[in-house]
Amino acid sequence: MNIALIAHDRKKEEMVNFVIAYEEVFRHHELFATGTTGTKVMESTSLQVHRFMSGPLGGDQQIGAMVARNEMDLVIFLRDPLMAQPHEPDIIALLRLCDVQGIPVATNIASAELLVRSLGRGEFGWRDLKDKYKPGVI
Numbered sequence: 001m002n003i004a005l006i007a008h009d010r011k012k013e014e015m016v017n018f019v020i021a022y023e024e025v026f027r028h029h030e031l032f033a034t035g036t037t038g039t040k041v042m043e044s045t046s047l048q049v050h051r052f053m054s055g056p057l058g059g060d061q062q063i064g065a066m067v068a069r070n071e072m073d074l075v076i077f078l079r080d081p082l083m084a085q086p087h088e089p090d091i092i093a094l095l096r097l098c099d100v101q102g103i104p105v106a107t108n109i110a111s112a113e114l115l116v117r118s119l120g121r122g123e124f125g126w127r128d129l130k131d132k133y134k135p136g137v138i
């Protein structure tokens with residue numbers, strides 16, 4: 001599965017600790033991240049992460065492009081709900097596209113944990129049918 005990891009600055013330590021805790025699950029998947037988040041994850045784990053640009057410079061939009069093509073299977077986006085971001089429109093756009101495509105997205109650590117445990121149990125097999133599933137078409 002293709003997994004996106006994104007964390008705002010005050011959530012980066014939480015993201016790194018989370019990825020360390022579930023490293024054995026993440027090891028079996030392709031990881032993508034915004035620039036700084038990806039760097040911090042790679043510095044603290046043995047995982048390889050495809051890094052896009054930093055979020056404020058367009059990284060959220062680059063991940064959004066994969067989401068729009070239904071190429072991302074899970075998005076973990078630890079947002080900072082207490083600090084305004086200069087690229088807020090990009091953030092909203094990314095989350096909107098997750099809803100357009102029906103892609104699982106976690107914006108806090110509790111939801112992330114539930115989704116990653118589900119992933120570890122092999123419960124994301126339905127994503128293999130993604131080419132057959134067209135959003136908005138019943």
Ligand SMILES: O=C(CO)COP(=O)(O)O
Binds near residue numbers: 009
């Ligand atoms: O700003 C971000 C997401 O909106 C995160 O970007 P970085 O991982 O580059 O800090």
